[in-house]
Amino acid sequence: MKNYNKALFAGMVFTALSGCQNQTNDTQVTKIENTKDNAVSQQLVLKALDSSLGYEIVESLTVEVGPRLAGSEKDIIAVEWAMDKLKSLGFDKVYKESVQVPAWYRGSAKASITAPYEQPLVITALGGSVSTPEEGIQANIVRFDTLADLQAADPELVKGKIAFIDHKTERHISGKGYGKSVGGRSRGAVAAAEKGAVAVVIRSIGTDHDRMAHTGMMRYKDGVKKIPAAALSAPDADMINSMLKRDDNITLSLNLTSKNLGVATSYNVIAEVTGSSKPEEIVLIGAHLDSWDEGTGAIDDGAGVAIVTAAAKLIQDLPQKPARTIRVVLYAAEEVGLVGGKAYVKQHIDELEKHYIAAESDFGAGRIYQIDFNVNPNVFEQVQLEHQSMTINGVKLGNNKASGGPDVSMMPGLGVPVASLRQDGTDYFDYHHTPNDTLDKIDPKALAQNVAAYAQFAYIMAQSELDLRPLAKKEPK
């Protein structure tokens, strides 16, 4: 391909990709300069779209490992899987770094309405929840539209009851509905306990109508009683609302056997494509290896693991390596509090100034429609210019307000530039943290489009001669 006429090649890419373009609304394809880097970037797209490697990786992880809750036996099996997989792909370096992670045992979760009508419920324990007493908890429920309503409630209304936070999650391509409702999951138990509740149940933080509950992390607070916390499926939450129209007194029986198991050892698993001329400078592309234990962790975050690994492998296989090192980080224990991400910046604190830019893929396998950055505002337009070849893959050039993804979200505060490759998350919260997070929810073509975008981003950034620092000071909210 080296001697190929570049203009002809660019035309070929346009033709080959015209199908993809049509699938993206508001597509922006800009004129792409005939540079060598742009030619390589466009080659990477063609190779990515023609390869099934990304899908093979997520298939392998979900079939051969499956659920891999941080701190569990399966978590270690996942680490071994990742080491083997990265080694077998022939990266220049493969290693792991230990991380201390909280371990939690799910146990069983049972609930039913016992009055005014007996009805079994479909629930799941929230991650980190304590158990109920062995005999369970039976109490009337008190319903709130939102966490804020619970926080504002008269404690007399809540005392001795099970607080029910009924916040519906709105569907949106960006997933922004999640941010609005998830506080009820993470902080509901504290708010409920502060008002004297004996337990908290929430409408699942999800956009589906499946009779499956969405798990996810919840937190306790020192000095506030730890009460059990669970999520109901959407149809069960609807049923309680129907009952409340008939009777204010709804009695719920709840039995959880979950428990916290202290601290376990897990690992951030890392692979590198060594840079040709600036090997000490790092372009970090990450995803998290752990998953919740209800599904097989396909969209969260097997997809991300596959995307960044397959993207780096495309670069590993280039005849000429880019200037900087591409570092793939498969983070430990994201789900239980960004534990691997926090450990990474701690362990690499002295090296952070050599991190040129970082990005994480952790939003399923929906197509990437936009790339945002957080770089020095003075070079932002030039950075966008360098990424023009991403538009042929359906990726718009967005804004300079990126956070970079959960496990790299602490990096901008430490001066490290980041990018966010925005995925179509319209259906992400239908499956997120449920038994339905399985391989069949991944569209291989959309996954390959993600691989292409990450490969382009990583390659372009590894070659760039721009100085991306310092970042703009964060505006106070």
Add this chain to the structure above:
Amino acid sequence: MKNYNKALFAGMVFTALSGCQNQTNDTQVTKIENTKDNAVSQQLVLKALDSSLGYEIVESLTVEVGPRLAGSEKDIIAVEWAMDKLKSLGFDKVYKESVQVPAWYRGSAKASITAPYEQPLVITALGGSVSTPEEGIQANIVRFDTLADLQAADPELVKGKIAFIDHKTERHISGKGYGKSVGGRSRGAVAAAEKGAVAVVIRSIGTDHDRMAHTGMMRYKDGVKKIPAAALSAPDADMINSMLKRDDNITLSLNLTSKNLGVATSYNVIAEVTGSSKPEEIVLIGAHLDSWDEGTGAIDDGAGVAIVTAAAKLIQDLPQKPARTIRVVLYAAEEVGLVGGKAYVKQHIDELEKHYIAAESDFGAGRIYQIDFNVNPNVFEQVQLEHQSMTINGVKLGNNKASGGPDVSMMPGLGVPVASLRQDGTDYFDYHHTPNDTLDKIDPKALAQNVAAYAQFAYIMAQSELDLRPLAKKEPK
């Protein structure tokens, strides 16, 4: 409305329904004669589409009763609910007839792959299955595309193994894919046991990709060993296929605690709108009251209960009752072998000649797109002519090959004419017999369209002066 200009009224109906028309492909609206019966039939459509009674009934049943497995305590609560509901609606007669039904205890169902990779599976016991031994069954699986393939297999391949029937159910508006795959559920255990298998597991008979297994009835055969039978969710069946690509030896661990509990008493619950001039002649519209126990029995068959009850109520409330009696039959124990339907024809054998026509609603709440009959071929065209007013509700006039629905399917063999009001079942088998069979899967507008169609059908047939008998002799298959 009595003195309303009929032509104007017909025009009004057309205008009011134009929205509905657009929702149905291949709509056939024929010229409708200006008769009094047609005017009433069209009034019934308007009233049905303007009423939420059908939705209120299925909401009430699913919220106040929920799952109601034949022979269980909840089954009796459902019978009480039905008696109360039908009485409260003011039908001329409300009564129940006892039926002996098989009772079965679901217990728990657990399964996992133990080799080559440990993976938990989502399964459900098939209705009527025996338990495993207390310690469960651990055996290698042997996979078959279809029941027929299992039946044709060399017993040496099956002996001592768990037979896995992996038949995918095809999606179709008529639901015809179910008929092709369901044999594996009902007859798989016998076929597997005859070859020496220790258990049978099937890919769920469903069209979804949800991680939920579809239950449903299975049968044993005298003289053949009773082996445990369970269904896997589609993603779990997919996972096993992925493992089989890597390793022929897949070990499955299965533990069921289900058991048969002998015979219990249930009831067919019946309501009547007494005919004005031929009260002894009966137009039967039925549905089944029992449900599987995984969901709340909304689409199967709370919807049918709502549709036929609300339709009859519209006729009950007419200023002038039709000639014949409308009999609503809410059948017991359909799911476990059409038990209520068979009991009804036995108990009413002497009265069957007075059954003018019968139809059952048991296919969810999708819109009715066609009405088929099984009547004397000599009057078929006249029967269609009488039903022309159904076309304004989006219902095409179909063929003369109806079976009438599960609980009335034995009636044509006994000389009773039947009709099948064909519903759009495109997504019916996504939810059928799973925890996902809940109220939110019902579109209130589509339900009301069903109510309108059943009200028209029942009214027209209760007024008809045609002799629908004798039926055509059934052609040998």
